[in-house]
Amino acid sequence: MSKSVLFGYFGFKRELQLATVEEADALFAAQVIESSSTASTALERLRGW
Secondary structure, rough: OOHHHHHHHHHHHHHHHHHHHHHHHHHHHHHHHHHHHHOOHHHHHHHHO
């Protein structure tokens, strides 16, 4: 996929960058923060990740 096709979906480079950061934030929250939130100790949180 070329850059021009990507920009066609998002309009501007800045919008593409913001969408990328937002998606990365959502993935991090789901895979790291939420998965370790049920552990009772810091060591369990570290091992669970």
